[in-house]
Amino acid sequence: MKKLRIKQHTRTDFLTYLGVIILFVVMNILKSNGTLSRSLTGQLVPICCYMSMAVSLNLTVGILGELSLGHAGFMSVGAFSGIVAAMSLQNIIPAVPLRLAVAMIIGAAAAAIAGAIVGTPVLRLRGDYLAIVTLAFGEIIKDLVNCLLVGYDSKGLHMAFNLTGSKTIDDLGMKEGGIAIIKGAQGATGTTTIATFTAGFILVMVTLFVVLNLKHSRAGRAIMALRDNAIAAESVGINITKYKMMAFVTSAALAGAAGALYGLNFSSLQATKFNFNTSILILVFVVLGGLGNLWGSLIAAAALTVLPELLRAFSDYRMLVYAIVLILVMLTTNNPTLKTFFSRFKLHKPTGKEAV
């Protein structure tokens, strides 16, 4: 007898999408009610960005099994290229949602190219080289953007590197009416903020869609296979470098899109925002949510972005309490006693004879 077989992962994926939709609706209602505090309302877009960052980093760390310590670098690439795109397309594409979408796609493309450049040499190696190289990449991108001058006028884009420290935005030689987009260490200032919560919601959904569907296709199987056992994966004909690149570049591109949205949410943004701490913060989301567990990443990203705001009451001790909460969560989620306790309430019991 043949019966309709709903795989367990299909159900989990469906619940993840549903959870995000419900959260979006609830937040929108709270926002229109005015129940949500001002600071939290301002956090909505960054939360979406961080959720998306966590899911995309989970593709590299959880699904591919390679440690990346420079995910904020890709976010930075996406953010600043997205800002440049959105600002220079202001007159060409007047429709804001379309301009935002185009800026995010350009941000994703730029980050994907950066990912390919970083990944091509490193992913051929086995070991922890990716962690070292991405760590350096994040720092290099920060320094590069710090001396980057970009402006836009009727003649098009102007770009210069302020390597000697003597150049200013005036050296770009822009015509009358030109706008300065990125001003070196000052960062991108005067950006028209066009990011919306709805765009953030769509970003999270698209990121989830891409990562989940990639995971459950032949490419995803190959990626997880080479994570579990690289030698065996090679022995069944899997081109390791190709699939590592696929996962890493996809992850970078999604981070770029999230970065573009993040950048277009603030009128002023500096490159130092995307430093090593931010990379580690995103890694913490992934580890806390569980490696390879996408809904876990979503929850961890949302909770840990909101937490510092909620901990404002502790003022000076905020980061201390934050660290303690992190440690407690790590301890309890990995506690075998609690795990067995909660597994009693699991709806799904493993089918199939486990020991024949």
Next chain:
Amino acid sequence: MFPKLVPMPSPNLLTERDADKTPILECINLGINFGGLAAVENFNMAIGRTEITGLIGPNGAGKTTVFNLLTKVYQPTKGTILLDGNDTHNMTTAQVNRAGIARTFQNIRLFNDLTVEENVTVAMNAHMHYNMWSGIFRLPGFWKEERVAHERALELLSIFNMADLADTKAGSLPYGAQRRLEIVRALATNPSLLLLDEPAAGMNPSETAELMENIRKIRDTFQIAILLIEHDMNLVMNICEGIAVLNFGRIIAKGTPEDIQSNPAVIEAYLGKQKEA
């Protein structure tokens, strides 16, 4: 009387039974050095297209190294490997697999966090063609090929009566089932030569008997050649049509099971030299 050393059988003895066809695999003077140590030297062997061949020898003789050479986990420092007449020089492990050599491992290497079915379908990757975008956007190519892969995976699993374990995590399978799954995974790559590294290790006599039947069944259904490393002499002598004995990285004897059983060089390698009275 103390036995004389028999002359080395001709390198092509094994092919004589498959004389009408070219061999699927031919090794010519294959060798590898690790530093100053010649782990395998002058390894000559030919395997017929539907032949079950055994590779035996004492511990540390270099049997698994031969497998690693054939699958290019190690690049040979000497000699040539001809797979179906084509030189596999400069091929990677993945390319050799796609050219037709599949293997299992002595210490099981499954994809533990994938399900049994996924372990099998991942091995069909080279035979699937839909690209990353059809996978992400679930285009018709995805559904078509995934359905075929799913059906073929269940079919292959049913050889070992494992179809009902399809959704179990491979890592949680009992030991014997993990060994069988490795064979199924190797078969899923559609090989013309299957290398089995100690398939009966850790199995009890009844499991071994079942395995023997299955190895024959695989050869008969898929019409492929099988080369196996095994310490279980009962299994080797029963199912292998040709046997090569390796000691200290060199082939010391080749022939049919009967030849090998009475070969003094083999007896010496396994039991030691008889002292002169």
